[in-house]
Amino acid sequence: MPILERVSALGDEAQTRILTLLERSEFTVSELCSVLQLAQPSVSRHLKSLASDGWVEARIDGRNRHYRLSPALDEPARALWRIVRDEIAASGAYAADGERARSVLDRRRLRSTAFFAQTAERWDSMRADLFGSATGLAPLLGLMDPAWVVGDLGTGTGALSALIAPFVRRFVGVDRSAEMLRAAAIRLADTPNVDFREGDLESLPIRDGELDLAILALVLHYVVDPPAVLAEVHRALTPGGRILLLDMRPHERGAVYSEEMGHVWPGFELERVAAWLSDAGFANPRVAPLVPDPDATGPLLFLASAIA
Numbered sequence: 599m600p601i602l603e604r605v606s607a608l609g610d611e612a613q614t615r616i617l618t619l620l621e622r623s624e625f626t627v628s629e630l631c632s633v634l635q636l637a638q639p640s641v642s643r644h645l646k647s648l649a650s651d652g653w654v655e656a657r658i659d660g661r662n663r664h665y666r667l668s669p670a671l672d673e674p675a676r677a678l679w680r681i682v683r684d685e686i687a688a689s690g691a692y693a694a695d696g697e698r699a700r701s702v703l704d705r706r707r708l709r710s711t712a713f714f715a716q717t718a719e720r721w722d723s724m725r726a727d728l729f730g731s732a733t734g735l736a737p738l739l740g741l742m743d744p745a746w747v748v749g750d751l752g753t754g755t756g757a758l759s760a761l762i763a764p765f766v767r768r769f770v771g772v773d774r775s776a777e778m779l780r781a782a783a784i785r786l787a788d789t790p791n792v793d794f795r796e797g798d799l800e801s802l803p804i805r806d807g808e809l810d811l812a813i814l815a816l817v818l819h820y821v822v823d824p825p826a827v828l829a830e831v832h833r834a835l836t837p838g839g840r841i842l843l844l845d846m847r848p849h850e851r852g853a854v855y856s857e858e859m860g861h862v863w864p865g866f867e868l869e870r871v872a873a874w875l876s877d878a879g880f881a882n883p884r885v886a887p888l889v890p891d892p893d894a895t896g897p898l899l900f901l902a903s904a905i906a
């Protein structure tokens with residue numbers, strides 16, 4: 599939209615007061631009425647005019663319209679607005695608006711505080727229902743270095759690859775089961791930086807030093823010779839690269855799991871895992887029990903990490 603068509607709004611004090619508020623947060627019409635102390639028809643008329651000049655837009659949420667500064671505002675219009683705002687910001691009406699806006703925002707905060715005061719007991723299951731159980735650890739994905747090549751060794755159906763691949767340069771999933779890899783490939787069909795390779799952990803189809811991070815999630819208990827596999831993972835990691843190892847702590851269901859799922863190991867003592875990592879050439883092995891998920895029905899887990 600040509601800049602001249604936008605300029606008239608900046609000569610109207612009510613409209614610049616509205617823009618000042620909407621730059622800070624979204625407001626409904628009734629919130630704007632109480633902050634500006636203007637009647638609803640007047641505020642609605644100003645909003646309509648600002649919307650037709652491209653300054654603001656409404657986000658509709660149920661029966662509420664939340665007004666905000668238009669995200670599509672181009673840079674010349676933003677620059678023009680900054681000049682006007684810096685001139686007027688200190689004047690009386692704007693400072694009073696600012697204080698009243700704080701009270702309106704505080705009222706919103708109180709509403710959420712009241713909600714959580716009644717919800718503490720139910721929040722974990724609400725969170726899982728609304729967003730899924732994987733979102734609990736999702737913020738940690740931000741720790742991934744975008745330059746990394748990550749290997750998921752014993753990748754199975756690629757559950758981790760779908761989560762991690764968008765955050766790293768390349769993701770390599772290795773598994774010896776062609777069927778598991780087929781499921782993983784279907785799941786990741788639209789993700790370009792993923793590469794699935796059929797092969798054994800004992801002789802990884804990975805070049806020396808190709809990986810920055812190697813993940814072995816729930817696979818070591820299938821391996822006949824863990825020290826040999828850990829040495830092989832060390833070879834595949836770049837010096838300074840990291841191994842993450844998730845597996846079961848010792849449990850009593852070894853015979854059943856061996857019969858039903860082919861497990862070789864009935865879990866691992868944490869000290870034994872630390873010693874294996876050191877023997878394989880890893881530095882700083884850390885092995886820690888994981889806090890049990892109250893909904894989990896399987897054995898307790900641990901997480902080990904170490905540096906190649």
Ligand SMILES: C[S@@+](CC[C@H](N)C(=O)[O-])C[C@H]1O[C@@H](n2cnc3c(N)ncnc32)[C@H](O)[C@@H]1O
Nearest residue numbers: 752753754773774775778798799815816817820
């Ligand atoms: C229990 S699943 C875990 C899959 C995935 N890591 C996860 O956390 O969902 C174990 C996977 O490891 C694979 N696997 C077991 N032993 C292996 C080995 N020696 N070499 C390569 N893959 C192996 C199996 O085919 C299976 O897909």
